[in-house]
Amino acid sequence: MRSSNSLSKIKAENAKISFSYIPVAVFVGGTSGIGRGIAEAFARHTKGNAHIIIVGRNRAAAESIIASFPQPTSPTAKHEFIECDVSLLKNVRQVTSEILNKHAKLNFLVLSAGALDHNRTRLTEDGIDPVTALSYHSRWKLIYDLAPALEKARNDNEDAKVLSVLSAGNGGKIDLSDLELKKASLMTWIQSLMTYNDIMMDFSWRGTDSFRFEFCVPLDANMGLPCQLHPSLLSSYDTGKLWGVPTVRDSLYCWRIGKHGNDIEKQGYYGDDTSRDALWKHTMEVTDSK
Ligand SMILES: NC(=O)c1ccc[n+]([C@@H]2O[C@H](COP(=O)([O-])OP(=O)(O)OC[C@H]3O[C@@H](n4cnc5c(N)ncnc54)[C@H](OP(=O)(O)O)[C@@H]3O)[C@@H](O)[C@H]2O)c1
Numbered sequence: 001m002r003s004s005n006s007l008s009k010i011k012a013e014n015a016k017i018s019f020s021y022i023p024v025a026v027f028v029g030g031t032s033g034i035g036r037g038i039a040e041a042f043a044r045h046t047k048g049n050a051h052i053i054i055v056g057r058n059r060a061a062a063e064s065i066i067a068s069f070p071q072p073t074s075p076t077a078k079h080e081f082i083e084c085d086v087s088l089l090k091n092v093r094q095v096t097s098e099i100l101n102k103h104a105k106l107n108f109l110v111l112s113a114g115a116l117d118h119n120r121t122r123l124t125e126d127g128i129d130p131v132t133a134l135s136y137h138s139r140w141k142l143i144y145d146l147a148p149a150l151e152k153a154r155n156d157n158e159d160a161k162v163l164s165v166l167s168a169g170n171g172g173k174i175d176l177s178d179l180e181l182k183k184a185s186l187m188t189w190i191q192s193l194m195t196y197n198d199i200m201m202d203f204s205w206r207g208t209d210s211f212r213f214e215f216c217v218p219l220d221a222n223m224g225l226p227c228q229l230h231p232s233l234l235s236s237y238d239t240g241k242l243w244g245v246p247t248v249r250d251s252l253y254c255w256r257i258g259k260h261g262n263d264i265e266k267q268g269y270y271g272d273d274t275s276r277d278a279l280w281k282h283t284m285e286v287t288d289s290k
Pocket of ligand 1: 034059086115134135
């Protein structure tokens with residue numbers, strides 16, 4: 001259970017975060033909620049000396065968040081907004097190439113864009129409902145397209161991490177004959193998206209497995225998110241200490257963090273080799289990835 005003791009420990013650990021380089025961090029969903037909390041805390045703990053890119057639709061919100069960041073002292077640090085509706089895969093392609101054109105390396109990719117809408121009848125031009133697209137396909141595509149920049153950071157011995165905020169541990173069995181989730185009931189649809197996220201974060205990414213993923217469910221988000229909790233997730237070293245997880249894991253690239261900040265390991269995990277292969281193939285086709 002999270003306690004005031006763990007919160008104060010987390011705050012203390014956050015205060016120690018420092019980088020020997022200017023980190024590059026992308027926050028997709030950083031204009032609001034959890035993503036905003038993480039972005040602001042990241043800016044605060046780096047004292048603004050980071051290249052921070054917020055991706056979303058709400059320019060006014062982004063500009064006000066960026067204006068609140070500490071002014072960097074490093075001339076290479078920069079804070080910017082890229083306006084993008086990431087529920088459309090063509091827009092994701094555009095935003096990832098814009099980021100790759102500017103940045104050979106990426107240290108942190110924080111994915112929290114989402115929406116609460118149970119109406120699955122409205123489909124995007126990709127033929128996917130927006131919630132499914134935001135919770136899974138666009139996140140998958142962002143990771144897939146930006147993997148070379150994460151790899152570059154890892155090869156340079158820098159942090160290279162992806163955090164996907166959804167609902168670890170609350171998934172369910174998936175139906176391999178309905179990976180498009182066209183026939184799924186409301187509950188099966190929601191739980192399948194969580195399992196898709198689990199599998200996405202645990203893919204080992206076929207040849208790009210040199211970086212580690214971290215995965216988090218909102219921590220008491222409905223009670224007012226304590227944003228101080230999140231920047232700790234951006235450092236494997238601090239995360240390891242904070243959550244009691246070993247800092248270095250040789251064979252496991254995905255941490256699943258539950259709502260109390262604990263490592264939930266494979267609890268509520270419904271992936272296996274068969275579903276991983278089927279989902280990978282399906283997603284490559286839907287996202288038109290090569
Ligand atoms: N809060 C909770 O209790 C809770 C519980 C379980 C799961 N979750 C999941 O955790 C994630 C984060 O939740 P939250 O509470 O931080 O959500 P939130 O406050 O509603 O923020 C959602 C973010 O997603 C972005 N977004 C939505 N549609 C987008 C689009 N089409 N293109 C680009 N960006 C888009 C929004 O940015 P713009 O408006 O700028 O586009 C915003 O920054 C979501 O996936 C949510 O479903 C949350």
